[in-house]
Amino acid sequence: MTSRRGFLAGLVGTGLVPRATWADAGAPRWLSAAGMPDGGFVLCGIGDDLELRFRLPLPGRGHAAAAHPARPEAVAFARRPGTFAVVIDCAAGRQTAELSAPEGRHFYGHGAFSLDGRWLYTTENDYASARGVIGVWDAERGYARAGEFDSGGTGPHEVRRMPGRDTLVVANGGIETHPDTGRTELNIPWMQPNLSYIDEGRVTDSAALPPEMHKGSIRHLAVSHDGTVAFGLQWQGDEDGPALVGLHRRGDVMRLCDTPEDALLAMRGYVGSVAFGAGQRDVAITSPRGRLVQVYSVETARLQQSEQVQDACGVAPCTGGLLIASGTGALRRMGRHAGARNHSGLMWDNHLVAL
Template structure:
């Protein structure tokens, strides 16, 4: 198998393998990591109606994935503080490459491709230096590592490409961790999360800081909306009853807009937004809370609260032109406003990646 993988990586790098696009694996609209009922982990493709398009094995629990813009190829990341990611051919589960974090680094579970699919960017922790870095990988030549650059903060959890700007947005959560202490938060007294915009070489275009009184509001997940607007979801590190807003909207060079829900639905989120996504066909954005069991919707222009939908252990959300769907740890796929409902013998993980 190792020889076969090296061969496949070689012909892929040489451009000799015909490109198999996402149509070859059932035209999925979304990707999600999941766990089978009797153990074992998979990466699945979901169609717009919630049906399974494909299912391929993962070596361990996955967190999120990066979908190649052209090939039916996905990079599945281990849950932090994981040190591996696997590049999968989604047609048959073949491992095309395996990414290992360099010594002194671990992945945060997220990554994104450049617009042309030639480079992959991964969020990483320089844990001895207590700094965030973005790893750069040559997706056009066997996923060899090209280097890294500073993320603009501590704890870069997610990175997304903003096509309108030809920049990348980075959610620097602000929380310092070290593998020797697991997921223990080492710097709550001094943490300062931010949203940073960088180009593909690491030059900073803008860094957006939260107000001082919200410095415990860890910026964790991102979504890109129309005209380059970036939504950022936060996770409060203080008492849940004292949590500030959990969603911000930002356009480069402008002041952020913070989305405030009424008191009761806000408290129901328990200070935790697990995912964020725009609805592709409508002017709204949503955040989910598996702890609270709700998806909240906000107007993407004004930040006005539009309502909430309840679902136990809901976290994965994403939208396309057909609407928005959500996935749960109980195996449900549900439509937000739309009549989509499916159940699978799987426990979906935190994120739903749109293709």
């Protein structure tokens, strides 16, 4: 009689053993990094009921994460200018690999997988050359470094994959930095932010803000099902900027969202995260400095809702609306199924990643 071990070995050999899925990690709906009261840092899986499905240690402060499209695996990135990214098997609850930025580089806190999950793309700073780089890592070979290409600008921050294909869109913030000066911006008078679209390692399209808005650093992105890109700015000028939220369709000019002056001033020049709502008809931004969540109509590019939320930063779609994460430990639903859950002792970091 065939032993159980032999039977399982046979299944492995034929490829019939079911692969682990996010259900094996407790079926989380979102991922987020968080700080702990003891000074430690974790990556958390959050369920639809806003309870934690897992809480796994990180070697330092996290910023955002990239979720593998086919298995319960996440890559958690250090806050810029960090040099680590860790690969976590969220079902087994263990780290399986660590990415180290090549010499002369640092990560910007974001990454995105290819459509099939084979490649991970990371935003990086080649700081000696003041050049933005997209690093390429082979997820099937233990996340070995496989190559790199230009990001199409300086200071690439968030990268997203366009829906249904392997085109990347990159938020090049335009700001030159160097680890020797920490997070100090070195080129504000001549910075040039843009959105770049990249196909097969080559920039095939780009879009820039009007010249008078060159101090609007494009940092964070969201992409809708139809390919509309929403972006948020962090204003670097002494004076107040004329807009902090915009929309773009590849091949068109950028549309800047219309924000009443009082609401614009309340954001204090800073957008922390961007997400389309569940219905894709509106886009939400958070401003932790302004303690605000704002929602804009995609059709009209106008502000339609503004809510005060203490230290709000992470935002992601949820059933019937939006989920907001706060540095206070609160998770809050906005929309048809409003509700909240407070995880005292956790300080949610900048981003919620929807699975």
